[in-house]
Amino acid sequence: MVQKLNTLVETASQTAGPYVHIGLMPSYCGNAGAYDREIGLSPIAEGCQGEIIEIRGQVIDGTGWALRDALIESWQADAAGRYPGQPGADDKVTGHCRFGADAESGEFTLRTVKPGRTPTRTGGWQAPHIALWIVARGINIGLQTRIYFEDEDNSTDPLLARIEQRPRVDTLIAAKTGPGQYRFDIRLQGDGETVFLDL
Template identity: 55%
Template sequence: MVQTLDYLKETASQTAGPYVHIGLVPGDAGFDIYDHELGRDIAGPKAAGTRITVTGTVTDGTGAPVKDILIEVWQANAAGIYPGKGEVEDGFRGWGRVTPDFETGVFSFETVKPGKVTGPDARPMAPHLNLWLVARGINVGLNTRMYFDDEDEANAADPVLTLIEQPLRRETLIARADGNAYHFDIRLQGEGETVFFDL
């Protein structure tokens, strides 16, 4: 007979800040403690494909930049393969961490543009980056995606984007291209709030 422990309650949640960057990306906080900062190199020097730069800001409900937020980036390589799911280039991690500049609130990172990924139902997903955000005031990490505005045909068929019925809400997941640079702003709440996913 299995006995339940009714007297044990769920642990209360708490926010991840305000010093999340010190523990997870200490170099950004001015602490030179690692020879190689974990999470800096997303693609590695041998990755095939188009090198891109992504910049943007994360803003709160009032439109103010959130400067002490941590963004984790997860992605496939240019062939649409995630590390651990197939053969990728030597040094390709497909994962990284970034924080905004503490003065301007602008985040920036370099990587390679991912390819189309095959979804769990064998349907192709448009090229995208998976983003996970934690900061003070956020009790549970927020999951979202960044798609590319120069992938119209793939975006129109993407099984995740097509679940979002309102075109203006869908637009909150689309980064704007300027050559090999993409701009992507994230709004945590309020008008123009970015679509977040319950995973």
């Protein structure tokens, strides 16, 4: 007798956490040796051009708890605003990084080169920014956002200009905490919820 399936059940491969680290960053889960080296370990190589910066932060849930299993990917341009593969792009900048929150503190660190302004399709300019993709427990569809910098001119950026609730723009701005140092916390819910993008 053949039995028909009437419902489709979500499987482990369709669930973000805690599987994200096991599959995407195995050494973070104690599974070192799955890869020769973690994929996307750094967006830059020795000798890249531009200012080296460090961005620290946490992914914070609606209760104020820092997620310790968050995984983040970043994409960015080089210091001149060029992406890999574009003419004149810095070959020491891959533009991609994959990093996780610390298991104890929930703090993440992104060490990279500060990106330059990038052109829009309509002849304008985007302010220097880094695109982020975030997954963790309870996040079944990755979240997209961006990091902008408080010490840059963000006034003409077309994406920031489209955010109607002006106070929420601040949720996309990394605060400068020292020379080459920035703070950027990602809040999933509640007061100060980060602006997420539907891309």
